[in-house]
Amino acid sequence: MKNLVGAALLGQSGGPTSVINASAAGVFLEALKQENITEVYGAIHGIKGILNEDFYDIKQEDVEELMLLKNTPSSAIGSVRYKMKDPKKDDSEYVRLLEVFKKYNIRYFFYNGGNDSMDTCNKISKFFKKSEYACNVIGVPKTIDNDLNATDHSPGYASAAKYVATTLMELYHDATVYDTKMITIVEVMGRNAGWLTAAAALAQMKNQGPDLIYLPEIPFDLEDFFVQVHKVLDKKGKVIVAVSEGIKTEDGKYIPEKYGELKTDAFGHAQLGGTAQVLANEVANRIDAKVRAIEFSLLQRSAAHLASKVDVEEAFKSGVKAVKAAVAGTTDKMVGFKRVSSNPYKIKYVMLPLRLAANTEQKVPLEWILPDGKGMTQEYIDYALPLIQGESKAKLVDGLPRFAQLKKVRVVKK
Amino acid sequence: MKNLVGAALLGQSGGPTSVINASAAGVFLEALKQENITEVYGAIHGIKGILNEDFYDIKQEDVEELMLLKNTPSSAIGSVRYKMKDPKKDDSEYVRLLEVFKKYNIRYFFYNGGNDSMDTCNKISKFFKKSEYACNVIGVPKTIDNDLNATDHSPGYASAAKYVATTLMELYHDATVYDTKMITIVEVMGRNAGWLTAAAALAQMKNQGPDLIYLPEIPFDLEDFFVQVHKVLDKKGKVIVAVSEGIKTEDGKYIPEKYGELKTDAFGHAQLGGTAQVLANEVANRIDAKVRAIEFSLLQRSAAHLASKVDVEEAFKSGVKAVKAAVAGTTDKMVGFKRVSSNPYKIKYVMLPLRLAANTEQKVPLEWILPDGKGMTQEYIDYALPLIQGESKAKLVDGLPRFAQLKKVRVVKK
Known part of the structure; x- marks a missing residue:
């Protein structure tokens, strides 16, 4: 839905990666710029934080520090492994989520995770739609396993x-x-x-x-x-x-x-x-x-010190694109990558239906795997090599990485 | 002894480090410049290579490739864990070493390793002296354990x-x-x-x-x-x-x-x-x-990709100093570091008697260790922090490190 005015909320979910915070930086920095977004919240430990009304107030953070998130590993606002119930069997958690979203007037919801998390995101999106609660829901992909469906690859x-x-x-x-x-x-x-x-x-x-x-x-x-x-x-x-x-x-x-x-x-x-x-x-x-x-x-x-620049930039942009798309009225989608060419490397950002990514696994094509443990075919090399190019890492202070240090100011519970 | 003319030989010994090859680069590149040094050999797997007359001919290598050794981890010419016998009980191995040194007219010997290796180096040095074989023997320190005696710290x-x-x-x-x-x-x-x-x-x-x-x-x-x-x-x-x-x-x-x-x-x-x-x-x-x-x-x-610049430079210079000292007539010594100040960080390269480093262990001072597993005192921080400064690593090709690729031409056995 277009022209929604209200708060934006980001949750980080599943196993951390080197670049999940880069996506958070993209979401936060872009959300802070948007006029329709009145507040920017970070859910503490993903869904659990929402259920508990436990949020960080991102407007309290310095923009420079949020920029440092780009090269800070793991999940700065806390992650969670939490499988929500099937709403058809028990919708109590969804009802609670809706209550919290209404209370804080959250109209933009971004969930950053792998296929379990996209499943969660998909269920929430569908429940809000059914409940006629206007909220644009966008999934931001991340997984070191690279097993998210429908996208060429995933940040991390x-x-x-x-x-x-x-x-x-x-x-x-x-x-x-x-x-x-x-x-x-x-x-x-x-x-x-x-x-x-x-x-x-x-x-x-x-x-x-x-x-x-x-x-x-x-x-x-x-x-x-x-x-x-x-x-x-x-x-x-x-x-x-x-x-x-x-x-x-x-x-x-x-x-x-x-x-x-x-x-x-x-x-x-x-x-x-x-x-x-x-x-x-x-x-x-x-x-x-x-x-x-x-x-x-x-x-x-x-190992953020060894991150791929391509990965960091794509993770960051995925966050930015998610916010821009949501503000433009997109909902029920996940940011995905479509490869235009491998040499030179070029991708297009696409908005994929959340259900395509939810809970499915994209495995390595069998024809890319050589027999007898010998390794991979050239197709795999051509696929993977462009992704690991370049370096992007935290500047050093005292010879050690200067990671983001957020103030982590909690939102007062309503 | 001064004005020795003959071949130089380097051996790498013990567990590898990120910078043992940086010392090799220092030894090789400096030895190639010295007029008194007629041949430059690398012993394949340390002492074992000498006993077997198994050497690489370093003159066959490109200088640019030897420079890349500075940022190539582990021991490029092969390492060894080999405890030589006590020459007082059985000097057969030392007699064999002497035979090989004479056959190849090796007059400069550099051994790069930790305290076991310095013990080996010390025994060889003393045996050559006793045997009146003119050969300048210099130990080059390396150990990630940092337990070599008499030196402020060790490369690696x-x-x-x-x-x-x-x-x-x-x-x-x-x-x-x-x-x-x-x-x-x-x-x-x-x-x-x-x-x-x-x-x-x-x-x-x-x-x-x-x-x-x-x-x-x-x-x-x-x-x-x-x-x-x-x-x-x-x-x-x-x-x-x-x-x-x-x-x-x-x-x-x-x-x-x-x-x-x-x-x-x-x-x-x-x-x-x-x-x-x-x-x-x-x-x-x-x-x-x-x-x-x-x-x-x-x-x-x-993890050469995360090497300290201070370490890489000191390891390289240790190799250079070893050759310069040997050519100037020094023997029976190990290159060591004496700390002049920690802030600003300044060290002096010193030549320590090999027997001081041989087979002894320098442990962490007990007064630097906090009780109950709490960590270390400020003294340790002041000691260690200057050592980990700066970055020095291989350039990337295809997003991956370009390590040295030596030709590894074997010296024809005489």
Whole structure:
């Protein structure tokens, strides 16, 4: 709806990335400029913050500090993993959200997250429409997993991919330095889609990457894995393997489920080893070599010092475009990217129906994955390489990054 | 001895660092300029390469490519962990080394490594002297552990410290993003000295670091650790801990030895969990919160993209100074740093007797360590902060670092 006058609210949701705050900077800075937007709020811990009427007042922040968000990793206003109920079964949370939106006259809602979050955003959007509450709802994509549907790629992926490729190149130099037999198994995030693990192929392209790459799109066969590792070991004396945390055996089991020891802690929580560690144990029992497991863990999604400039700028612009579109009357959409060309790299920002992105997963095309863990085809390289270009990072103070330090003034509850 | 004419040989030894190749660049480029130096060799895998007469001919390399070594991580000519025998008990290896040195007329020997390597270097130096073989022997320091004796600090430490501080700042933003209870335990290298873990205090100084820091210099008490973790958790809801891999309990046992499950693989190698993982398991059994272990592993010593400029320049100059000193007649010494002042930062390069650095460990002064895991005193900050200043890294090609690619032409065996 056009000409809505009221507050704008941004929520950050799901696992953080290096650039989710860049999108926040885009939303906040653009919202502060818009005449129709009377207040700019940040929901503290996403949906939970809305349910609790817990907001930061972004008008209290210095614009210079908001600019620094562009290069500050993670989710500055707090994130959340919260799956809302199906409104058809229980709409109490939606009724509560509507109450809060009305109370604070929130007419612009931006939700920054992955496919779960777009599902949330989609449900809220539909509920508001049904309730005839005028509010323009726009999803802003982010995920290091790159598994959001209908968009060429998502902010957050490129910086994590750049981290994976760069770090694997550095590891290559380290893990091949002795004249003894060594096997290094590196675990990369991505529970269902192998996009991030595929970035290992960018290091391979420089002949300074892993010998073997395993994505969750292809069922994992331990015996065949031993064969491939042996082949490389016999030839080179060293093996570097990049595995997705999400690889599964033919029967649909994750590696720690299938081969690890399931332990539970004193509180009944399952304690599963990591994929790389469990594989390393299996390899150590089968092959006589020094075996080491390395997990990129949270480092791969928070390494803002190694962010891709393309990614930071696209994340920022996604936020700006979301606000501009909403003010122009757009609702029920997610900002997406359509690739015009890879060389030279050119994308168009498009507004996609939220339902297209909600809760679906875009996996790596099977035809881009080489057999026997050999890596990726040129199609993948052509797709990914333009995304990791350039550098954009926080300036240094005392040799350390100067991240944004928000005042975080809470909005007084009405 | 002055006016020696003959070949120069460099060996790289021990665990790699981000800047060991910067020292190699210094040695090689300076040696190539010296008239008295007839050939420039790189020993392939350190001492092993010398015993096997296995050398690279550095004169075959392009100077521009050797310059790129400054920003290429790890040990370009191969490293080794090899403890030579005590020459008093068995001098056969030393006799062999002497034979090789004579055969190739090697009159300048540079060995780049930590305290084990300086011990090797010292023994070789003394054996040559005893054998009346004229060869100027100079040690070039390197270690991320910073435990070399008699020098203010060692190349390699500062870049690893910068990695630890920067990455912990980024992790701080990631690990505090949800409104749920979370405990993150991060493991930093350093088997006996806590210098590298101490660098966590640089992130603390920015109020974006770990809450608790544990160095191996202070015996570790698990019960007290629970108390400290609980205190922080009650106050903040999140706890970030930096622990040295080398922390030991009062009875001198490493954490995995004391609390881990000792397993052996099919080949009889011990498989011990990491310190952080074992601690995380203990915490998970005691405290009801999400607990995560993160190991910086090889990443902390190979992250050339995050190297300190001060470190890269000092590593390079150490190599240059070693060659200049050797050609001027100096032998049986290690290049060391003497700090003139911290603010402004100023050091003097000094030539230290090799025996001072050999096989001794310089630990973190106990009076610099705060009690109860609280971190470090201002003395440590004043010491470490000047070291991590500035950036120096490989230029990017395709968005990825362009590391040195040596031709690696082998010297024909005589």
